[in-house]
Amino acid sequence: MLNKVPEITLYFWIIKILATTVGETAADFLNTNIGIGLTGTTFVMSAFLAVSLFFQFRLRLYVPIVYWTSVVLISIVGTLITDNLVDNYGISLPTTTVVFSIVLTVVFAVWYASEKTLSIHTIVTTRREAFYWLAVLFTFALGPLPVTSQPSGLRSATGNRRCSSRR
Secondary structure (H helix, E strand, C coil): CCCCCCCCCHHHHHHHHHHHHHHHHHHHHHHHHHCCHHHHHHHHHHHHHHHHHHHHHHCCCCCHHHHHHHHHHHHHHHHHHHHHHHHCCCCCHHHHHHHHHHHHHHHHHHHHHHHCCCCHHHCCCHHHHHHHHHHHHHHHHCCCCCHHHCCCCCCCCCCCCCCCCCC
């Protein structure tokens, strides 16, 4: 298996920011305009993510369209996980941030313990790729910025004053 992650360059960050923004805008559209709600949007986007990751894991090398589709979808699902915890279950953003920080730390610790590396330049095994995508998911789930530190007018898919785009 060849490395399944693109080189980290300026172009990588530009594409990542654009892909994340487009993906989260699509999730907002599903939630508000189509009327399937936050939970329905989460199920739909999670199903798309599962399909995308199925194809991503089957590949033996980096294929841009499959990789970036997975990035878009995992950014959406990570965001929606936090949105659901906050909006549907009343868990505070600081709490979700602490919990997902701990979970991310555990993912990194187990990844390092089993692989002896955290290098994204050597995503050449299925296990390393699984750790990679878990780390990406929990990075997006860490939580949006607190309301007090955001420009006014930014709202999540649920209409709360916070920004769903992050990392």
